[in-house]
Amino acid sequence: xxxxxxxxxxxxxxxxWFDEHTEAYRAEIDALSRLVPADAFGLEIGVGSGRFAxxxxxxxxxxxxxxxxxxxxxxxxxxVRGVAEALPFRTDRFDVAVIVTTICFVDxxxxxxxxxxxxxxPGGSLVVGYIDRESPVGQQYQEYKDENPFYRDATFxxxxxLVDDLEDAGFADFEFVQTIxxxxxxxxxxxxxxxxxxxGSFVGIEAVVPDx
Numbered sequence: 001x002x003x004x005x006x007x008x009x010x011x012x013x014x015x016x017w018f019d020e021h022t023e024a025y026r027a028e029i030d031a032l033s034r035l036v037p038a039d040a041f042g043l044e045i046g047v048g049s050g051r052f053a054x055x056x057x058x059x060x061x062x063x064x065x066x067x068x069x070x071x072x073x074x075x076x077x078x079x080v081r082g083v084a085e086a087l088p089f090r091t092d093r094f095d096v097a098v099i100v101t102t103i104c105f106v107d108x109x110x111x112x113x114x115x116x117x118x119x120x121x122p123g124g125s126l127v128v129g130y131i132d133r134e135s136p137v138g139q140q141y142q143e144y145k146d147e148n149p150f151y152r153d154a155t156f157x158x159x160x161x162l163v164d165d166l167e168d169a170g171f172a173d174f175e176f177v178q179t180i181x182x183x184x185x186x187x188x189x190x191x192x193x194x195x196x197x198x199x200g201s202f203v204g205i206e207a208v209v210p211d212x
Contacts, residue, residue, distance in 0.1 A: 046102030137201035
């Protein structure tokens with residue numbers, strides 16, 4: 001069952017986070033912009049309120065939370081209700097699929113990646129952005145997850161685990177970026193984006209569908 005109830009009940013609180021953590025949000029956008037191909041026909045899986053799809057110019061978004069989709073629709077995203085493990089789109093439709101701060105909420109990560117690969121064209125790419133479980137912010141989120149309505153049911157993941165699942169789903173040619181090197185609430189400027197992972201708490205992975 002999708003973990004969408006908190007996002008239906010606390011949509012305004014979700015939106016408020018981005019307004020109160022502008023530097024962290026901008027750093028995440030900067031990181032993802034390095035990986036999302038320009039002028040590609042895109043889908044965001046778990047689009048939420050469209051906070052990432054809009055600046056990344058992703059045309060289509062899918063999410064189970066109706067309240068969030070209303071915000072995304074207002075931001076100009078073509079929204080569809082659905083879940084990551086059973087995407088309501090035909091095979092080989094998109095050039096890029098994006099999953100941002102959502103992978104910890106899906107019921108089945110391997111099924112999610114399999115579906116992403118299905119709807120991507122050969123040579124297309126999947127971009128996953130997330131808080132690494134092994135990072136300082138990830139450790140804090142896990143320690144206090146029961147106090148947060150969004151993270152209470154979340155299953156945080158490490159980069160190595162995601163790479164294994166992506167390889168099992170048939171993706172290749174990985175590229176990594178990282179940012180957020182301090183606590184988001186204490187940032188007074190936008191953190192830089194660096195290659196690789198292991199230092200920054202927010203990690204982005206681009207994984208490519210091999211040409212057939």
